[in-house]
Amino acid sequence: MRAGSLRRGIVSGAVLIAAVACLAATSPLSIDAVVDREIAALVATYRKLHASPELSHHEEKTSAFLAGELRAAGFTVTEHVGRYEKPGWSGYGVVAVMKNGPGPTVLVRSDMDALPVEEKTGLPYASTVRTKNDAGQDVGVMHACGHDIHMTSLIGTARVLAALKDQWHGTVMLIGQPAEETVDGARAMLADDLYKRFGKPDFAIALHDWSDLPAGKVGVCPGYAMASSTSVDITVRGVGGHGSRPESTKDPVVVASQIVVALQTIVSRENSPLDPAVVTVGSIHGGAKRNIIPDDVTLQLTMRAYKEEVRLRMIASVGRIARGIAEAAGIPADRAPIVTVVESEVTPATFNDPALTERLAGVFERQLGADNVVKKDPVMGSEDFGRFALEDRSIPATIFMLGAVDPEKIKSSAASGTPLPSLHSSLFAPVPEPTLRTGVRATSAAVLELLGGSR
Ligand SMILES: [Zn+2]
Ligand SMILES: [Zn+2]
Numbered sequence: 130m131r132a133g134s135l136r137r138g139i140v141s142g143a144v145l146i147a148a149v150a151c152l153a154a155t156s157p158l159s160i161d162a163v164v165d166r167e168i169a170a171l172v173a174t175y176r177k178l179h180a181s182p183e184l185s186h187h188e189e190k191t192s193a194f195l196a197g198e199l200r201a202a203g204f205t206v207t208e209h210v211g212r213y214e215k216p217g218w219s220g221y222g223v224v225a226v227m228k229n230g231p232g233p234t235v236l237v238r239s240d241m242d243a244l245p246v247e248e249k250t251g252l253p254y255a256s257t258v259r260t261k262n263d264a265g266q267d268v269g270v271m272h273a274c275g276h277d278i279h280m281t282s283l284i285g286t287a288r289v290l291a292a293l294k295d296q297w298h299g300t301v302m303l304i305g306q307p308a309e310e311t312v313d314g315a316r317a318m319l320a321d322d323l324y325k326r327f328g329k330p331d332f333a334i335a336l337h338d339w340s341d342l343p344a345g346k347v348g349v350c351p352g353y354a355m356a357s358s359t360s361v362d363i364t365v366r367g368v369g370g371h372g373s374r375p376e377s378t379k380d381p382v383v384v385a386s387q388i389v390v391a392l393q394t395i396v397s398r399e400n401s402p403l404d405p406a407v408v409t410v411g412s413i414h415g416g417a418k419r420n421i422i423p424d425d426v427t428l429q430l431t432m433r434a435y436k437e438e439v440r441l442r443m444i445a446s447v448g449r450i451a452r453g454i455a456e457a458a459g460i461p462a463d464r465a466p467i468v469t470v471v472e473s474e475v476t477p478a479t480f481n482d483p484a485l486t487e488r489l490a491g492v493f494e495r496q497l498g499a500d501n502v503v504k505k506d507p508v509m510g511s512e513d514f515g516r517f518a519l520e521d522r523s524i525p526a527t528i529f530m531l532g533a534v535d536p537e538k539i540k541s542s543a544a545s546g547t548p549l550p551s552l553h554s555s556l557f558a559p560v561p562e563p564t565l566r567t568g569v570r571a572t573s574a575a576v577l578e579l580l581g582g583s584r
Pocket of ligand 2: 274275276309337
């Protein structure tokens with residue numbers, strides 16, 4: 130090496146060192162640095178939440194814990210947000226706000242409730258909780274839908290956003306929502322004047338862990354992502370009597386059976402094959418003894434659709450078919466079937482605002498790597514997150530899927546053909562660290578993007 134080039138090398142080396150030192154002094158803290166710092170504590174939090182699940186409408190301790198964590202992260206927290214129609218139920222909604230100058234408001238929602246499932250994962254932190262459900266039955270309780278992953282991701286996101294406060298402007302509104310599994314929690318929070326009290330957000334985002342997506346990946350689904358869910362009860366009223374004398378009765382068991390079969394023509398014959406729809410009769414009850422024709426039979430239905438006009442047409446069809454079959458059987462008009470839509474169990478379709486979803490997909494690709502962002506197909510399952518967008522969808526909203534499963538298990542399931550445990554299974558067991566890491570990184574990056582931050 131010649132002297133001249135050596136001297137140039139020394140000089141440029143000095144400049145480089147000075148530049149690195151300068152960068153270190155001013156370089157902003159990154160999402161990943163905060164996640165690295167917090168991940169062990171978040172995994173511990175997850176295990177704690179997993180071991181102490183509470184059923185829908187009973188999220189008392191869970192909501193208090195979440196509120197405490199968000200308060201500790203520097204948010205202004207309001208508890209007991211939510212008003213149900215049913216007397217005696219308390220709203221355990223949590224609203225945590227951090228204002229940071231002028232700018233948009235971003236709502237981030239986690240649900241909090243668990244399911245009446247007895248856990249069989251055998252994990253060291255498995256739930257052993259048992260309780261009485263609202264019907265008075267003794268049931269096991271488990272976070273079998275992963276709402277504990279969602280809450281822990283929310284806590285992690287709160288910590289990241291607090292640590293990176295110099296990198297965004299606006300307001301963050303974190304929501305701990307009760308009663309997602311019964312799809313009345315979001316409605317209860319909105320009915321308690323959520324947006325009047327805390328401001329109407331400009332965007333709403335959420336995640337849901339996914340049982341067939343590897344941990345480390347996220348899924349996006351622009352447009353309709355989940356179906357609307359409508360619960361309908363039918364009471365078929367007949368004229369009861371002795372099982373040996375059908376001529377003196379109007380048998381509601383036969384009428385109900387015909388109704389169950391005829392209801393299947395709603396999807397197959399009345400609906401466009403291009404509009405997804407489901408009619409399922411999940412429960413049928415009537416009678417007490419072989420030789421008694423009962424007075425009535427009750428049916429419980431769930432119906433799924435994306436388009437509201439399809440949903441409304443299906444409801445009308447159920448009524449028409451039930452009444453028509455009863456009339457054909459000679460049941461008097463004053464004993465016509467009673468068809469009731471259970472309004473407290475109705476939830477609209479989840480529509481992911483396409484522009485927002487595509488924007489966040491780009492953010493996720495930059496934060497997680499393009500290979501870790503996949504397009505997912507819509508499902509006929511339901512969620513009440515869509516309610517936060519309001520009926521007129523004036524708030525762009527999107528929910529993304531969070532991979533939660535060991536990638537090796539997905540490979541071996543594909544090879545063997547044995548399906549993996551689904552959400553709501555007593556064996557569903559997300560892998561905590563990579564799932565939480567990805568949930569916090571993706572959510573934090575999304576909020577920073579929407580609040581004008583740089584990463
Ligand atoms: Zn669920
Ligand atoms: Zn869920």
